[in-house]
Amino acid sequence: MFTDFKKTEAAAKAIRTEIIKQLYRAGSGHPGGSLSAADIAAVLYFGEMRIDSKDPSRPDRDKFVLSKGHAAPLLYATLAEKGYFPKEELYKLRKLGALLQGHPNIKIPGVEMSTGSLGQGFSAAVGMALAARMDGGGRVYVLLGDGELEEGLVWEAAMSAAHYKLDNLCAVVDWNGLQIDGRNEDVMTVAPIGEKFTSFGFHVISIDGHSLPAIAGAFEEARTHKGCPTVIVAKTVKGKGVSFMENEAGWHGKAPNEEEAKKALAELGGAL
Numbered sequence: 001m002f003t004d005f006k007k008t009e010a011a012a013k014a015i016r017t018e019i020i021k022q023l024y025r026a027g028s029g030h031p032g033g034s035l036s037a038a039d040i041a042a043v044l045y046f047g048e049m050r051i052d053s054k055d056p057s058r059p060d061r062d063k064f065v066l067s068k069g070h071a072a073p074l075l076y077a078t079l080a081e082k083g084y085f086p087k088e089e090l091y092k093l094r095k096l097g098a099l100l101q102g103h104p105n106i107k108i109p110g111v112e113m114s115t116g117s118l119g120q121g122f123s124a125a126v127g128m129a130l131a132a133r134m135d136g137g138g139r140v141y142v143l144l145g146d147g148e149l150e151e152g153l154v155w156e157a158a159m160s161a162a163h164y165k166l167d168n169l170c171a172v173v174d175w176n177g178l179q180i181d182g183r184n185e186d187v188m189t190v191a192p193i194g195e196k197f198t199s200f201g202f203h204v205i206s207i208d209g210h211s212l213p214a215i216a217g218a219f220e221e222a223r224t225h226k227g228c229p230t231v232i233v234a235k236t237v238k239g240k241g242v243s244f245m246e247n248e249a250g251w252h253g254k255a256p257n258e259e260e261a262k263k264a265l266a267e268l269g270g271a272l
Contacts, residue, residue, distance in 0.1 A: 004046075004047065005212045005213065005216075007046060007047075008039075008042045008043055008046050008212050008216075009212060011042040011045070011046045011078075012038045012041075012042035013241075013268060013269065014077075014081050015038045015041060015042060015074065015077045015081055016035055016038045016077075016240075016241045016268050017265060017268045017269070017270035018073075018076075018080065018081065018087065018090055019031060019035060019038070019073045019074060019077050020242070020256060020264045020265055020268065020270070021090065021091065021265070021270070021272065022073055022076065022077065022090040022091060022093045022100075023073055023093070023255040023256060023261075024255060024256050024257075024258065024260075024261035024272065025091045025093065026093040026094040026095070026255060027094075027255050028094060028102075028255050029072075029073055029093065029094065029102065029253070030071055030072075030073065030252060030253045031073070031239065031242075031245060031251050031254070032176070032178065032238040032239045032245060032248070032251040032252045032253075033068060033071045033074075033145055033174060033176065033238060033252065034071045034073045034074035034077075035074075035238070035239050035240050035241050035242060035245065036176040036209070036236040036237060036238045036239065036240050037071060037172075037174045037209070037234075038074060038078075038240065038241065039211075039212060039215060039236075039240075040143065040172055040174065040215055040234060040236075041074055041075070041078045041143075042078070042212075043212060043216050043219065044064060044141060044219070045064075045078050045079075045081075045082050046082070047216060047219075048062075048141075048216070048219045048223075049061075049064065049138075049139075049141065050138055050139075051082075051110075053079075053082050053083040053084045053109075053110065054083075056084060056110050059135075059137060060136070060137060060138050061137075062138040062139045062140070062141065063125075063132075063137075063138065063139075063140045063141070064112060064142070064143070065112055065113045065115065065121045065124055065125040065128070065140070066104055066113075066115055066121060066142075066143055067115055067118070067119070067121025067122045067125070067142050067143060067144045067145075068115075068121070068143060068144055068145035068174065069103040069104050069114075069115030069116035069117075069118075069121060070102070070103065070116065070253070071143075071145070071174075072100070072101075072102060072103050072104050073093065075104055076089075076090055076093065076100050076104075076108075077090065079108070079110040079111070082110070084108075084109040084110035085099065085108070085109050085110075102116075103115060103116030104116070112128070113125070113128075118145070118148040118151050118153075119148060119151035119152075119154045119157070120153060121144075122142055122153070122154055122171065123153060123156070123157040123160075125140050125141075125142035125157075125169060126157045126160050126161045126164075126166065126169065128140045129161070129168050129169035129229075130164055130166060132168055133166065133168055139168045139169070139170065139223065140168060140169050140170070141170050141171075142170075142171050142172070143172045143174060144171060144172065144173050145174055145176075145179070146173055146174065146175045146176065146177065146179070146190050146193070147178075147179030147184060147187070147188075149173065149190040149193065149196075150187075150188045150190060155200065158171075158197065158200045158201075158202065159200055159201075161202070161229040162200050162201030162202060162228060162229060163201075165227055165229075166228075166229045167225060167226045167228055167229060169229040169230070170219065170222040170223075170229070170230045170231075171202075171229065171230070171231040171232070172231070172232045172234055173193055173231060173232070173233050173234060174234060174236055175193060175209070175233055175235050175236060176236045176237060177238070177247075178238045178247070178249040179249070179252065180249070180252045180253055181249070182249050183249070193233050194206050194231075194233050197231045197233075201228055201229075202228060202229050202230060202231045203222070203225045203228050203229070203230040203231070204230075204231055204233060205218045205221055205222065205230065205231070205232045206232075206233045206235070207233070207234055207235070208234075208235055209234030209235055209236035210236060210237065210240060215232075215234070218234075219232070238251070238252070239251050241267070241268060242267055242268070243267060244260070244264075245264070258272070
């Protein structure tokens with residue numbers, strides 16, 4: 001089992017710092033749901049997945065799909081921290097002609113699927129897992145938002161994954177309880193999440209999405225569980241790590257101004 005939590009904690013902090021810096025420079029983007037999943041991304045990329053930034057196309061690699069594509073700053077910060085491209089690219093986010101745009105594009109090193117239309121990333125991950133099982137490829141991981149579960153496409157994909165017994169597929173739900181219009185329970189109730197996935201034939205693991213040992217343990221359990229796909233329901237805090245963004249739906253899709261960015265980075269131990 002992965003145990004280097006000091007390294008992972010440092011990676012998560014660096015990821016959060018770069019999320020704020022790139023969004024401030026871009027003047028637009030999605031901080032809330034990017035910050036909430038930073039611990040999950042840190043464990044995946046710095047402990048769990050079999051990947052190589054120097055050989056991003058290796059055939060036996062594990063793959064990650066960001067189904068909630070609007071959280072692209074999370075993925076970009078993680079990939080840059082892992083060495084897929086220079087960190088300088090982060091500060092060109094959303095600029096005309098830049099490598100990194102508002103949603104992930106498959107042309108970016110380390111990005112396995114272009115995403116943004118909610119639900120489609122999960123479906124693509126199911127197809128990748130089916131292909132990997134046929135071709136001897138690695139495992140497939142996919143991150144969904146809780147508001148994304150309101151899309152019917154998610155449940156069609158879940159039904160297919162269970163039907164094909166894709167035990168090389170691990171979905172993670174970033175359950176921070178908020179979406180662009182407010183609380184999930186006010187917009188469209190998605191709970192009970194675990195019970196729904198159980199009824200679709202998934203192995204369900206419920207965890208604190210900010211506990212590094214819990215996240216690592218869940219991925220280990222998912223890796224060793226056979227016969228069906230796994231979903232990790234990770235209870236998180238939207239805007240985690242920046243006090244004035246935490247549990248505030250208004251920070252779903254709003255970039256910080258200079259004063260806010262400096263305040264956020266001071267809490268994270270960074271600077272503009």
